[in-house]
Amino acid sequence: MRQLALETSGVTGSVALLVEGELIAEVSLPAGQRSGRSLAPAIDELLRRASWAPRDLALVSVTVGPGSFTGLRIGVTTAKAFAYAVGAEVLGVDTLDVIAEQAPPGEVPLEVVLSAERGQLFARRYVATAARRYERDGELRLVGEEVWLASLPRPVLVTGPAVRKIELPADVSVVDAVRRLPIAATVGQVAARLYGSGVRDDLWRLVPEYHRPSAAEEKWQARGE
Numbered sequence: 001m002r003q004l005a006l007e008t009s010g011v012t013g014s015v016a017l018l019v020e021g022e023l024i025a026e027v028s029l030p031a032g033q034r035s036g037r038s039l040a041p042a043i044d045e046l047l048r049r050a051s052w053a054p055r056d057l058a059l060v061s062v063t064v065g066p067g068s069f070t071g072l073r074i075g076v077t078t079a080k081a082f083a084y085a086v087g088a089e090v091l092g093v094d095t096l097d098v099i100a101e102q103a104p105p106g107e108v109p110l111e112v113v114l115s116a117e118r119g120q121l122f123a124r125r126y127v128a129t130a131a132r133r134y135e136r137d138g139e140l141r142l143v144g145e146e147v148w149l150a151s152l153p154r155p156v157l158v159t160g161p162a163v164r165k166i167e168l169p170a171d172v173s174v175v176d177a178v179r180r181l182p183i184a185a186t187v188g189q190v191a192a193r194l195y196g197s198g199v200r201d202d203l204w205r206l207v208p209e210y211h212r213p214s215a216a217e218e219k220w221q222a223r224g225e
Contacts, residue, residue, distance in 0.1 A: 001195075002052065003059040004082065005188030008039065008075030009067025009095045010161060015042045016184035017050050021192030023185045025049050036074045043082070054086045061191030063182060064092035065209035066114055066122045066140070072208035080203055090203050091191045096124045096140065096160070098182040101190050103159050103175050105132035111152060113160040116212060121148050121162055142212060 005016040008029075016026040025046050029038045047054060062079035065072050076092070083090040096112045103110050103126075110126040123141045126134035143151070145166060152158070152172060159175035168174065 001058045001192070002056050003061060003188050003192065004043065004046075004057050004079075004088075005184040005191060006039070006043075006060070006062040006075045006079055007098070007182050007184040007187050008071040008078075009063040009065065009182060010071060011068070012181075013039070013071065013075070014184040015039070015046055016188050017046050017052065018185070018188040018192065021189050021196075023188070026183070026185050036070075039074060039078055043078075054082070057082075057086055057088045059083075059089050059091060059191065059195060061091045061093055061187050063095045063098060063187055064206070065095055066116065066211045067095050069208075069210060072210065076206060076208045080206060083203055089195075089200065090206055091195055091199065091201050092206050092209075093187050093190050093194070094209075095182055096122065097136070098186045098190055099160050099180065100124075100126045100134045101186050102179045102182070103134060103157065104179070106157055108155040108157050108173070109137065109153055110134050111156055111158045113148065113158065113162040113166070115162045115165070116142055120144055122211060123148050140211060 001020055003018045007014050012031055013029040014026060017024040027042050027046055029042055060079045060083040062075045064076055079090050099112045100110055107128055112124055114122040116122045121143055123143055125137045127137040129135050154171060157173045159180050161181055163174055163180055
């Protein structure tokens with residue numbers, strides 16, 4: 001199964017091509033340029049590099065959140081439009097699950113954190129499985145940084161883009177920086193595993209999962225509008 005994977009949940013992004021979950025090619029979107037301008041050219045470049053026609057693709061996968069409101073909207077809209085145009089299926093992947101997939105196998109709990117802005121974090125805990133992979137251990141939490149720090153177990157391994165801005169206790173282990181940002185290759189690998197286990201998404205119902213209202217929506221709610 002040939003797959004196109006998109007990752008646009010953060011400031012930067014990437015695009016990858018995979019076959020049966022194995023990476024064929026990947027390209028990072030230009031830093032400092034919005035994904036809305038660079039995503040389509042990147043997809044075209046990768047397809048040309050692999051000598052694939054758009055209709056060769058059977059699956060388009062994309063991170064659906066949490067993450068940047070604009071980035072998620074662009075990624076999901078592009079994935080759906082592309083899948084519809086070429087007759088492929090589409091599958092959304094949780095951003096924190098992608099980051100957890102990139103952490104090195106271990107035996108201690110893994111905590112993944114992503115900035116939710118306004119002094120808050122998106123956080124989820126994972127535990128190691130016998131297959132040397134992490135699985136969710138609880139729901140996604142939207143918490144303040146101090147509350148999150150106080151909730152960390154010991155021992156623990158921490159990862160995610162938000163780590164670089166947090167002053168962590170000395171006894172907390174951290175995943176290497178190169179593994180903390182979600183990448184399209186991992187989106188595709190997680191999607192291939194989900195697809196193989198029977199998970200499917202409805203193209204017409206797939207939407208970004210922001211997990212919180214925007215700043216403007218919060219202002220409207222506060223004013224009772």
